[in-house]
Amino acid sequence: MGSNGTPGVEERPAGSAGATRPAKRRLLVGSAVVLGTLLLTGCSTATTEQWKRLGLPEGASDRTEAVRSLWIGAWIAALIVGVMVWGLILWVSVRYRKRNDDAPRQVRYNLPLEVLYTLAPFAIIGVLFFYTVEHGNKITAMSGDPQHTVNVVGQQWQWTFNYKDTVEGQQGVWETGTMDRPATLWLPVNESVHFDLTSPDVIHSFWVPSFYFKLDVIPGRTNKFELTPTKIGTFEGKCAELCGLYHSRMVFSVKVVSRDDYDSHLRELAARGQTGAATGGSDATTIPGTGEGEK
Ligand SMILES: [Cu+2]
Known part of the structure; x- marks a missing residue:
């Protein structure tokens, strides 16, 4: 409004634009250099490999x-x-850019x-x-003929793993986690495992990123899947469904080990008296998340 024909006002934007242009260019070049350096130096071999897997x-x-x-x-x-x-x-x-002030040709329907x-x-x-x-x-x-069966219980806010193998004459052993001491799921390498997922409270989601597998854990129904771990190592697992206050603490580990190590771990659980199954409900309340024993 006030700029109409006022020389002082017109000069100012022109002058300030002239001053900011090199500054902007410097900023652009600077950011490009910083970004490029970060990209080049931040790429470990592992990261580069992960980029290749998108x-x-x-x-x-x-x-x-x-x-x-x-x-x-x-x-x-x-x-x-x-x-x-x-x-x-x-x-x-480019092809249809404005060349003059004539109205463009008006077309309808094609x-x-x-x-x-x-x-x-x-x-x-x-x-x-x-x-x-x-x-x-x-x-x-699913093969219908898995070598092992594990019942995974997701409960607010940790995991319980019930191994259905027969261990020293006992049908099944179990282990569980607390928010302070997250659970570990042990699996034998190169042997097929059938998973039954159950929950006594709300919907959780069982996710092991390295297995490329995730499935919801829904109260009142049993979700099933099967897979064979192919690499010995320890992998991260987590709950992938916002399930309440301490959802972020529903993390666990997956230890893929040799068959011998797997068997001896199950025998250890049996020796600790953790036989049978802990399937949630009153069992799951042993891991209340906010109760005694939790800090
Ligand atoms: Cu959860």
Whole structure:
């Protein structure tokens, strides 16, 4: 308003713009250098490998290949669509840029174009759907003849693992965690394990990122899956469903060990008297989260 024909006012923006331009350029160059340095120095071999898997952790179960190829495939599909869209946007911006003040030619309806942009998304969704179902079936496939069965109980706010193996004549042993001492799930390497997931209270989600596997733990129903750990090591597990105040403390470890170590661990549990099953409900209240024994 006040700038109409007032020389002083017009000079100021011009002058200040002139002064900020080099400053902006310096800021841009500076950030590029800092970012580049961070990128180059921050990449350990492990990080570089993880970049190649597009963010996935190193796989440690027989289900990882199906998830990995679906994940990479979806990114490739998204990139192809993205490059086409970015290309078209660039092309029309240049090809149809404003050249004079004449109104552009007014057009209505373009049947081929409308058919194309209706069918193209269906084709994209169809391809993604096909591969999702195909890989989903592989990921959730069950042999019906697993070598071990574990009943995982998710309860506010820790985990209980009931191993269904027969140990020294006893049917099943169990171990459990508290928020102070999170639970550890022991599994034998290269042997198939069937998991039954149950909860006595609210919905949790059993997630071991390195297995590329996650499944909800729902009260009143038993969710099942099967997998074979393929790598000896200790892996992180966590609850992936916001389940209450101490959800973040529903972490656990998975120890994948040799069959001998697995057997001797189960014998240890039996020796401690942890035989039978702790399936939640009144058992689960032994881990109240906020009760005695918790700090
Ligand atoms: Cu939870």
